[in-house]
Amino acid sequence: MERTTGREKTLWTVGIFVVILYALIPVLWIVSISFKDPASVTAGDTLWTKFWPQDFTLDNYKGLFEGGLDSPLLAPLINSIGIALIATTIAIVLAAFAAYAIARLDFPGKALVLAGALAIAMFPAISTVGPLFDMWRTLGLYDTWIGLIIPYLTFALPLAIYTLVAFFREIPWDLEQAAQVDGATPFQAFRKVIVPLAAPGVFTAAILVFIFCWNDFVFAISLTSSDASRTVPAALAFFTGDSQFTEPTGNIAAAASLVTVPIIIFVLIFQRRIVAGLTAGAVKG
């Protein structure tokens, strides 16, 4: 667009606002519920009083962590963070090697690797749950961290490989050679020139993989049975109310609000690194 007219600008602003509203209203509503007393969740006459907490309370949050490690959320939170971080680290390291080879080298079976990765990524997770459940129980992996990390890797690796291949292909490899001529050993060339350029791609892939692991529900609910390895999304399903007759709405809302926080932090930290066009100016053409 050469120039935006005032009319276009208004339309864009309105459009963007509508989209943001559409995306954020459910999130805001959950946050609102998390500050309400479970008994008054549905209270209120107008739309506004239904939305805005009338009796503001932090009880829902307190309840999540009461009792330390036996609390409803603390152990699952630790499981979630631990499993997601480990799976992300392993996936990114392996995917970086694979993507580097795919982007840089010509080897027989390259197309097969990529096609295989794509096929696995498209495979419905739910159809692997049954067999995995049986196998994991036999192997003793049921209800363990590793029991979740392995299936996460299976689905995260193709995702990471595809993302990284796309990024690595953009890196001008002349730079590596330029560094070698400038007096660098192959390792120095890799560390001082290639790594800084590949970093945005690696961070992008890491975020995607982390979010995938963090959000998973299917494997988490099927392959765990206790706080030993149950992650937050699965734990939410096991929340109980104060009494047999109250829904744990408030606690679930509070937990649901909380689990978005690490993702937001993760993205905020790394988004600065994901600056598109970092390689601009390296080479002409």
Add this chain to the structure above:
Amino acid sequence: MAEIVLDGISKKFADGFEAVKDLNLEIADGEFMILVGPSGCGKSTALRMIAGLEDITDGELKIGGNVVNDRAPKDRDIAMVFQNYALYPHMSVRENMAFPLRLAKVDDAEVNKKVEDAAKVLDLEQHLDRKPANLSGGQRQRVAMGRAIVRDPSVFLMDEPLSNLDAKLRVQMRTEVSRLQNDLGTTTVYVTHDQTEAMTLGDRVAVMRAGVLQQVGSPADLYNEPDNLFVAGFIGSPAMNFMAATLEGGRVKLPFGEVELPSEHREKLGSHSGKVIAGVRPESFEDAGLVGDAKDRGSTFTADIDLVESMGSEKFAYFSVKGESLESDELRELAEDSGTSEVPSAGEGLVVARLDAASGVERGKTAELWVDSTKLHFFDPESGANLKH
């Protein structure tokens, strides 16, 4: 400072393609050597083998008297300027230029001094703290040069360093490169596909075709005494005109007339006779009315002028000749490689003559032209070799 010796260098790629075949070349200390040829002729591969970025399949490469076949690029004391500059995008201009020095563990004060000096030479002082992305093409090119000169290497290698610049900047940088090399006196190997660059820059020029070295010599040597059809057609702009001709006892039958050959020509040609390919440089023609005393060195003929391009300082007149069409691999490759303005008139029968600006030739009219018989070249139609050698 070092001389470079390529002794029977060959490069065979894994897929069996032989990019460079038995290349023998000696580049003297401080010499500016140009490798020139059409794309795919192996000139870049040869340069990359000197740099150590490409393995040498066969032969011996010496830099400064040492065999360096198996040395890593960093141990060869060379600097290279890449076609696409290959600047490090995450580093400022200063860091880019300092990079080779940092790797060599030079202390900070020395690094700063050297970078500032190089920046001064290349007129980059006010850009030292900018990132490559914010520089113009010409400035990036100069940074790439700067990165090469800070280290004071014994050899510069340049892989088509000017080909990404626009025409005006290219001419300007060409002068710059020439001046820089002259001042530094560093042995330089410069690869280009542009014969104008080759002619203007080099102390000596090596012409390559399909992996084979065709001829090495000073620009004037290549221009005046090309060893073969390919070199003759590649060097010079507009290119040499080629036409079928017949040699017969000291006379040559050209499509536009018969020409009596001067005695020295006859001696060199010896007993050659029969069908040959004749080559005539555009400036070997002249408007017959403007030749004056030199007239008896050549012969005059009439031609129907198809087109006249007036350049101000001179005129290019195009005319057709009827003759047998020419078939030669070398001519075909030349035609494929060169731009429209430089297509040698192989087979088409279109001849270009460079005439004095005072000439009155006009498009669509008949003109009387003169050709200098001492400047004719004759080539073997089979081998393409210059028959005078």
